[in-house]
Amino acid sequence: MKKKQVYLRLNLMSLFLITVSFISVTLAWFAYSGRATVGAEIDVKAWFIELENNGEKVSNQVTISLSNIYPGMETMDEVYKIKNLGDSDAELKYSIISARILDDDDNNYIVGEDPTSEYVEDLLSHEFPFSININLSKNYVLSKGEESYFNISISWPLDSGADLIDSQWGNKAYNFQVNEASKKELDSNYQIRPSIQVAITLTAEQFLENSQSSDVRYNLGDELLIDVINNSRCESISPTCIKMYVIDSNNTFGDNRINLLPNPYGSYELGNYNEYQDLFNNITETWNVTTRSLSVEDLIKIISRDVTSSTLIRENISDKLIGNLNYSNRINTELAKAISGDGAYKFLNEKFPYLVSADCYWMETNYNDDKAFALKKSTDIHTEIFGKLKSDTCKVIPVVSIEKINL
Numbered sequence: 001m002k003k004k005q006v007y008l009r010l011n012l013m014s015l016f017l018i019t020v021s022f023i024s025v026t027l028a029w030f031a032y033s034g035r036a037t038v039g040a041e042i043d044v045k046a047w048f049i050e051l052e053n054n055g056e057k058v059s060n061q062v063t064i065s066l067s068n069i070y071p072g073m074e075t076m077d078e079v080y081k082i083k084n085l086g087d088s089d090a091e092l093k094y095s096i097i098s099a100r101i102l103d104d105d106d107n108n109y110i111v112g113e114d115p116t117s118e119y120v121e122d123l124l125s126h127e128f129p130f131s132i133n134i135n136l137s138k139n140y141v142l143s144k145g146e147e148s149y150f151n152i153s154i155s156w157p158l159d160s161g162a163d164l165i166d167s168q169w170g171n172k173a174y175n176f177q178v179n180e181a182s183k184k185e186l187d188s189n190y191q192i193r194p195s196i197q198v199a200i201t202l203t204a205e206q207f208l209e210n211s212q213s214s215d216v217r218y219n220l221g222d223e224l225l226i227d228v229i230n231n232s233r234c235e236s237i238s239p240t241c242i243k244m245y246v247i248d249s250n251n252t253f254g255d256n257r258i259n260l261l262p263n264p265y266g267s268y269e270l271g272n273y274n275e276y277q278d279l280f281n282n283i284t285e286t287w288n289v290t291t292r293s294l295s296v297e298d299l300i301k302i303i304s305r306d307v308t309s310s311t312l313i314r315e316n317i318s319d320k321l322i323g324n325l326n327y328s329n330r331i332n333t334e335l336a337k338a339i340s341g342d343g344a345y346k347f348l349n350e351k352f353p354y355l356v357s358a359d360c361y362w363m364e365t366n367y368n369d370d371k372a373f374a375l376k377k378s379t380d381i382h383t384e385i386f387g388k389l390k391s392d393t394c395k396v397i398p399v400v401s402i403e404k405i406n407l
Contacts, residue, residue, distance in 0.1 A: 049084055134307065243266075294362075304323065313344050
């Protein structure tokens, strides 16, 4: 019997940005968002950060108003380009100010010490049948340097595997809209509220290079040549001078080391999963760098940063965006969901080319008793992280952890 699909239209969407005050379309002198002090010796510099959406200057306060969202909708996304036209580098942060889900007190949040912005962001990403995901491409924007991007996506899979929950939320949304329409009939001045409203603020502060600040020298995906014998950088590729890529999602100035993945298209021995440790030792026994095994957590943390395209795929269930995995033990619950549903993860090759390989390679992480996690390019567009039979053969690629002082 064909499974019945849920097609309830919830008046929940029309993405919409309300502009309030520009992040800084005018010049601000001295203060740098209140982080510096005016004194006799201080240099006077221009502070000019510009935020754009579809070529239009917009506010640093973004309001997501959802009025027409429903199961099976196409993923909607908005991209904000952040430019630094001033004289000083800027550190970027975002925070959820408030979130209202229908008119349910249990799902209305004013962010402060409790709940925190991180907690509410995790809820919006994972705890409803629809998902709202947000992300910064980088936590900084350099003066007159490359732009950074602030991304928002809204999605609702057609078949989430939880038809009852979809139906319950459909009824809640319908009743909310009926009540709002009734209020409008009683009072023509009443402003009908959207079903879901989330207020987010994006701030730019003077970049001070403290221990929590992103290390601008080592961004996710940056390429380095590392001599695995001399434990240092090198100039030209050779058997011991290997091309590697930064796989830290956010390496900070407080981090003494960086984690690197050797080029997946290099020459590596093939073997089954039970030979993993032997293959690992064969590769690294002559190296004089610190190494460790590659885990599925390493890769999921990376690909989940793409909040518009990286998805969990399962048989007979619609693809679902992975979303933000930074809060608490969310990454563990996400992996459990994939394994229990015999699922895999799919990402765009063009977004993470340093992870892509035509040959599969193992992660040390178990999938279940019969399988382990592996990665392989599935098409010219996508690569998948999936459970592969342990008796099959794949490459083994170590992770190199190197002290910054050696670079």
